[in-house]
């Protein structure tokens with residue numbers, strides 16, 4: 004028996020959300036009295052892999068050969084299925100992302116496993132059943148689920164479980180597994196990605212701008228504030244529809260769902276569809292010139308004022324932090 | 325060419341969500357139901373492809389009789405026929421098995437779905453269906469161009485996009501800006517009434533997920549306002565009170 008955790012990476016290091024999944028895996032493995040094994044696919048050095056040890060893995064399976072050079076849910080699902088069978092995993096944990104859920108959907112079929120995505124806490128163990136909690140109706144409600152059967156596959160919401168940092172030095176084993184022929188049917192052409200930026204979905208802090216900012220030329224101050232706070236930038240849907248900002252920054256019901264420690268919304272009205280994407284945030288700050296803006300009802304802190312006056316002052320204050 | 329579009333019947337995005345007193349059932353009183361927004365992108369794309377490729381669109385929903393108005397709306401938007409699998413969805417696995425059972429011998433060249441349902445937010449049914457049918461799948465798809473049997477796709481990845489190619493048949497989970505939503509015209513609405521809607525009974529599925537109960541988030545306390553003339557105070561509060569800086 005074991006708990007197997009898929010570690011997703013970005014720029015050759017393991018994502019924080021995956022380290023959280025390993026920490027959750029460790030906590031679950033303690034309850035199940037079993038081993039915590041992480042699996043990393045791709046090009047990582049020993050230092051990056053040992054982050055998994057610190058987060059709670061006692062063993063790391065490292066797969067470099069026989070897999071596509073870019074992340075492929077199809078290929079990775081077959082690798083994970085092979086590994087899960089080999090280490091007799093009773094639970095496979097991933098972190099919630101398009102890649103994670105792409106893997107999870109196929110893996111759950113291959114392992115004939117019960118599955119749940121976007122789980123909000125370390126599952127509770129009740130005999131052979133795992134009890135999990137997840138948000139539904141895009142953040143408007145919660146559900147409690149029981150997962151039965153011999154194997155469970157679960158993806159964990161980001162920033163939901165505290166990171167463990169006092170683990171051990173994990174043993175690292177290089178392995179190869181059979182990759183499904185189907186993976187080859189998706190022919191990768193290229194990736195268009197802003198490198199070096201903090202990923203919106205991984206960020207501890209997000210500074211987001213709405214139509215109140217009037218035009219793309221005014222995003223300089225949003226970027227500057229974000230940079231000073233170590234934050235990622237986001238936006239409302241009209242802003243990406245108008246092409247003021249790239250689509251992958253659009254937060255909300257039909258965009259990216261974020262759950263940072265701090266979400267700062269500037270010139271966003273707080274439509275219910277926007278709130279659906281940010282309700283998992285720990286603390287919300289709203290800056291809007293209209294005191295009646297609905298976003299204030301969902302906020303912890305607020306400033307009623309003109310963004311073009313308030314944000315420059317915040318930038319000055321942030322420089323002194 | 326034959327396209328299968330899978331749609332959900334979900335509460336309108338502005339709906340207030342509530343549950344029965346025993347927390348076991350969604351309370352649908354006064355709730356307006358719509359085609360899932362992501363599913364509507366899938367359907368709109370199918371309509372684009374229909375115009376260009378002389379395709380037939382079959383729309384599929386797994387749900388009870390109450391979903392038929394939503395299915396008719398999809399027919400009004402441009403689907404040619406509809407199938408309803410007569411069962412209340414219990415979880416993604418159940419739904420995926422039903423869709424796969426319908427699709428298996430249907431001769432579909434393309435299966436379009438939404439990237440995720442906005443009720444259970446799984447984001448997994450497309451992958452499960454593809455795995456069950458032995459097909460490749462891609463999600464979330466923001467752009468899909470078809471040239472003969474070859475599709476060029478832009479898929480959203482964190483912080484950007486990936487461009488890839490795949491041959492028919494495959495499964496895609498769609499999102500904006502793949503296509504513009506179509507507004508049904510009068511002719512569409514009239515013809516939707518007479519387009520075929522076939523009801524099929526579900527296949528048996530051994531479930532392994534049980535929804536025990538539902539709950540609502542705790543109400544949010546009042547917002548703490550900071551004076552616009554002293555924004556530094558905000559950082560002070562975020563650091564020392566909220567402890568998020």
Ligand SMILES: Cc1cc2nc3c(=O)[nH]c(=O)nc-3n(C[C@H](O)[C@H](O)[C@H](O)COP(=O)(O)OP(=O)(O)OC[C@H]3O[C@@H](n4cnc5c(N)ncnc54)[C@H](O)[C@@H]3O)c2cc1C
Pocket residue numbers: 212213214215216238239240241242253254255256257258269270271272273274275276277280290291292293296308309310311337361
């Ligand atoms: C099916 C569906 C899905 C949707 N999905 C999403 C989604 O995923 N994400 C999303 O964001 N929206 C989504 N929407 C759109 C949503 O309903 C709103 O239209 C949108 O969020 C509004 O964006 P906004 O707040 O930037 O713009 P507005 O509503 O135009 O608000 C601008 C705000 O800026 C304030 N403002 C103006 N000038 C200033 C200034 N100088 N200083 C400070 N404040 C100022 C105004 O008071 C106002 O509150 C969806 C809608 C539908 C129907």
Ligand SMILES: Nc1ncnc2c1ncn2[C@@H]1O[C@H](COP(=O)(O)O)[C@@H](O)[C@H]1O
Pocket residue numbers: 330331332333360362363384385386387413416419436437438439440441442444445446447448449450
């Ligand atoms: N009951 C259903 N009937 C038809 N299609 C569905 C159903 N549930 C989910 N789907 C499809 O699967 C996609 C992903 O759903 P989910 O995995 O629940 O997020 C949706 O966008 C739909 O296209």
